[in-house]
Amino acid sequence: MIDDLEKVVTSVLPTDPSFRLIGREELDRCINEACQNALANAKDAFLLSLMRLLALPGNGHTRLIPNNAISVLPLRFVTIGTTTRLLDARSDISAAIGGELISINGVPADYIERSAEKYLAGTPQRKRVIGPIMFAWPSALQLLGVPSDGEKITYRIRHATGRIRELSLDTADLVRASTFYPRNEHGKADASWAPQSYCKIRDFGQSGALIVLPSFFDPSETALSAAIAEAATLAGSLPARTLLIDLRGNSGGNFLRTMPLIDAISEGAKDRRVGLLVDKFTFSAAIVFSAILKYRLGERLALIGEEMGDGLTFFAEGGTIELSSSGAAVRYSTAFHDWAGGRTDETTPAEIAERMVPAGALEPDRIWAENSDDVEARDRFCREVFESLST
CATH class of the missing domain: 1.10.8 (Helicase, Ruva Protein; domain 3)
Structure with a gap:
């Protein structure tokens, strides 16, 4: 080490x-x-x-990304809104899934969350994304002031009905953390979730069209470009139609390859309205995508959801180093980004600097902290958004 x-x-x-x-x-x-x-x-x-x-x-x-190097209790916690919920667990304790974490060994969950802040990088929203692994990591809990009675850790979980359930897990009953906590956290119940496609389109007729863009990271370097071209063709063929673009869970990738879609949306009718669905699991290139659209569309763009996982001023690019002895990974940065003020410095790559814009603030115009995969519920919400954007 x-x-x-x-x-x-x-x-x-x-x-x-x-x-x-x-x-x-x-x-x-x-x-x-x-x-x-x-x-x-x-x-x-x-x-x-x-x-x-x-x-x-x-x-x-x-x-530091410890997920592949540590073992945790078989519990998947995710922060939904500002509360921490149990979204997955070992089969014999699955009845508690969906409940809100109240305490661990008698210590309130919000106290543990505050104690963990100094170990977590980034904005408060990013800390809410990467922090829940600490609730299932016995070594971290001990460091964060959770007293141990030896072999058991007891969780109190509150269901929507108000019922409190206690889960007592043996500290020797551990699994590889990556089983429940992916390196790129997406907030889904299934930790192994991965996007099946880079673009899904749902046509709501004259009301508008929904474009779902779950990721901008494409190792093949062809599939994303094809998906963006499809979305750009749709946007260009419906120049006056309201668009709703879903970037929830999009942890980023290469924003430069999304520029054809940004251009197609921007070149639409001057009264076209656009909504962006975002959440705390929206990161990096997806935030840049939002910033450029905001700069170009101004008040015609509505941000819907919750504050994204990063601010508009940050350091990025860089790469990842694998630590061979411990098994952890280190993500490091090499370039300055400022999509709030449009500033660059000597570390900003030229191809990014030439597209840098002062987008100002990106705060949600409408709060919606929903992570359900219920398509009917999503469609109902989309219709509400289309109606609100048209008035």
């Missing part, structure tokens, strides 16, 4: 510009703590130390 730490100190910290404003003393304190845990062969404590170190800049694209 000393080798892992050296890789972070020599390769990530000097490269990632988000660390420029972090004082040397603060960095050294976190590095020394990680070193002590590595020398003690305390793997989980070491990983938590690295999480704290990499969270110092408050930049969500710069962070």
Whole structure:
């Protein structure tokens, strides 16, 4: 693990510009703590130390991802709105699924959440996305002040009816964290969920059309471009039609390849209205997509859902380093983005800088914290949105 730490100190910290404003003393304190845990062969404590170190800049694209390196209790917690819910669990305790987490070993969930903040990178919304893994990680719970009675951890879960259910799980009954917590958290009940296509279109006739864009990350480098071309053709063929674009759960990818759709939407009728569905699981390139559309459409664009997973000023690009000894991964950044003020610096790639726009603030015009996959409920909501956008 000393080798892992050296890789972070020599390769990530000097490269990632988000660390420029972090004082040397603060960095050294976190590095020394990680070193002590590595020398003690305390793997989980070491990983938590690295999480704290990499969270110092408050930049969500710069962070330690422990999911493949740790074991957790067989519980999948996800933050829906501002409450933490159990969305999946081992089959014999599945009756508690859907309930809200109240406490762990008597400690209120919101207290644990606040205690975990310093280990989590990024904005409050991103912390709500990546933080729930801490509720199922026994080593983290101990560090966050949850007392242990030895072999059991007891969760109190409240159902929508108000009924309280207690779950007592053996701390030895662990599974690989990636079973319940994907590296790119999407907020779905099924941790293994992956988009089946890059574009789905639902035509609501004269009311408008829904375009679902679940991801902008395409390893094949062809499927996304084809999907964007399909969506752009639709937008261009219906220049006056209201469009609703669903970016919920879209963790990003390459925004440059979405520009044909942005252009097609922008070139529509001057009175065309567009709605964007977003949530805390909307990240990176999907946020940039939203910023450019907002800049071009102004008041004709309505943001619907909840605050997205990052702000408009951040460091990104970069890459991922795998830590061979611990099994964790480090995401680091190399480029400055400012889609609020339109600023660039020497780290901003030219192809991004030439498209940088001052979008201002991107705050929801209408709150909707819904993560259900119920198509009928979604369609009803879409019809309501189309009606509100047309008035």
